[in-house]
Amino acid sequence: MLQTLLLAAALFFFTRNVFRFEKISRFELLVIPVYSFVIGGSIILENPPTMLALFLTILLGGIVGWFQTTGLTIHLTAEKDKRDRPIIEVRRGWQYLVGWLVIFAYGLGLAFVAGHQVDILTELSNELMKDLLSWENFTPGAWNIMIQSAVASLVYTWYLVRREPRVKAAIARKKQVKN
Template identity: 30%
Template sequence: MCSKALKFEKISRLEAVTLPFYALLMFLLSVTWDAQNILAMVVLLLLSVGIGWYQAIGAQVKDTDKFDRHGRPVKLLKKGRPYIIGWFLVFLVGIAVEILAGDSLGTHEILSELGDEIERDLFIFKFFSGGHAWYLWETTALSNLAFIYFLEQRFPNLRDAFKKTKSQKLKRGHNK
């Protein structure tokens, strides 16, 4: 995971759009809307946006002369060290919330959770397996959405790599 963030890789719509919105949906479906959770949600929102901002400050984007099968320009992203640190901060926030919620975590549970997080980052299909607490979904979703938002602010043409193309819209029955 660490070496992956230090190399230029093709940025995908799946990673930049689909996964964060999936995590946001899972958060909305799994959270219990009570006063205590709402306060925690606000705090986690602020932390997550801050982490996403921090992750984006070290990122670099390269344009290529290639296009994907949908005609979108291929962009290469090097996430950098701040991304790795931010990823670890998301993990630490999850551990802190579990401890504050009264769950006693031993070394085995923490290492197991770390292993799960690394697997989810390395193997996209693992991201879609459920069983995560709402605060992990929220933190993951919002930090990723903030990361992409702040990347788009720094690199305005990055959005072109995520846009639905005319051919995609026509395939789905959108005649615009």
């Protein structure tokens, strides 16, 4: 019962944030996807999947990343952060939520096909925690989720930069400006 209540609360916070404007960050748009790609790649090198599974994972990740940008709303502010970068906010919309669900369902489906026993509620709560609590992304997961999330996030970032070139300056690495 407690797990169900916590899961419901996490779902509420996750879905609520998808429909609000949030400041973009270098950490979310670059660091986490690159880390996921490196960890997913190392898992693949240790235990290689079939080429078909790898290809489908990368392809679906790219399609999901593109789809998630179709509902994106960008808000440019006149403000600057402490590193003198422009502050840009985005509202992800329902497309982001659908893309997240596709990645989750694909991961579950691949686990079932591979013969793994999966507790859907536990997996859902783990994935929600990764989205709500950034540091949870640094615990290695299944290769397919790591690679698909990385590809989707990198494609999402690429389309975001193409759509609004000032995003590049907002996520650039700069030293903190002293006042």
